[in-house]
Amino acid sequence: MKIQAAVSREPGRPLSIEEVDLAEPQRDEVLIRLVASGVCHTDAESINGRGAPFPAVLGHEGSGIVEKVGEGVTNIQAGDHVVLSFSYCGTCDHCLEGQQNACEHTVELNFGGGLGEDGLSRLSQNGEQLAHFFGQSSFATYTVANRKNVVVVDKDVDLALLGPLGCGFQTGSGTVLNALKPKIGSSIVIFGAGAVGLSAVMAAKIANCGQIIAVDIHDSRLETAKEFGATHVINGKNTDALAEIMRITGGKGAHYAIETTGVSSVVQQSVRCLRVLGTCAVVGIAGDVTLNFFPDVLGTCRTIVGVVEGHALPQQFIPQLIRFYKEGRFPFDKLVKFYDFADINQAFEDSKNGTTIKPVVRIAV
Known part of the structure; x- marks a missing residue:
């Protein structure tokens, strides 16, 4: 045809x-x-x-x-x-x-x-x-x-x-709900407040995270993140994001981080903002990233995981997201x-x- x-x-x-x-x-x-x-x-x-x-x-x-x-x-x-x-x-x-x-x-x-x-x-x-x-x-x-x-x-x-x-909304929300599965009251940092990152913010609220920190360089997107459930927002262009995350988390760092931007320097930040035993999910398409392996990963027992399509089975997860949407939660x-x-x-x-x-x-x- x-x-x-x-x-x-x-x-x-x-x-x-x-x-x-x-x-x-x-x-x-x-x-x-x-x-x-x-x-x-x-x-x-x-x-x-x-x-x-x-x-x-x-x-x-x-x-x-x-x-x-x-x-x-x-x-x-x-x-x-x-x-x-x-x-x-x-x-x-x-x-x-x-x-x-x-x-x-x-x-x-x-x-x-x-x-x-x-x-x-x-x-x-x-x-x-x-x-x-x-x-x-x-x-x-x-x-x-x-x-x-x-x-x-x-x-x-x-x-x-x-x-x-x-794809996009499934990736962001699924990274939280299917891959990371954060504990109630835990802290999470989401780097990038585009479609994927903002979906992650909404999902973090659904998961009852205690501190939901959104990082971006556009104030308008950070305002949107607050509307969707971010408890804290950081403009990474005007603020030392790592220092501010440490301040918000009482000097310990976050339990979880999600990197959506694909910018190599931001991938570094997403790992280094974690506390001991923290987990970073990378979903952005990044190039080469340099880490100092002992302090960044081994010495702090951190986990870095790549997440594709939100670890989702679409036939199950997409109807679930639609239910959340009908309930006003997504x-x-x-x-x-x-x-x-x-x-x-x-x-x-x-x-x-x-x-x-x-x-x-x-x-x-």
């Missing part, structure tokens, strides 16, 4: 909305009419050449309505409202242990450009294959995804809002700004310059 899709053709070039061909869903696959898709930093990294092979149709925070299901799909039906999340194989040791976020085939399934066991794309243009992204390619009017990517959600919530639960809608599909490049620009915390592109009304 003919669809409209935002095509990424070469590093640094803006996306171009073009007519492309989409094949019918095969076994274990689902055809979805996209309603909206979030814009995420990982999409931006791919546009700059650090992701799917070119040419590609990006987008990995899609939400939409099921049009058709392929052979073997029994838990999803036409008409279902769905959120699309990351790909995993379901058969490696980690997947079988319930750790799909650590799937041994994560890179090839999410960034390799194919879909399904055959590794081929369902997208093409003039006979040339276009790469899939995260097994969903949701910057399009329609997509085909494996059933494992698809999460059925309640029909009484605005479907256009829900796409970012598939008001992620306050972070969202909608853009028309035609304005997708502006959405990326506004995300980059900080104008918008979480852009969501409306693909269909």
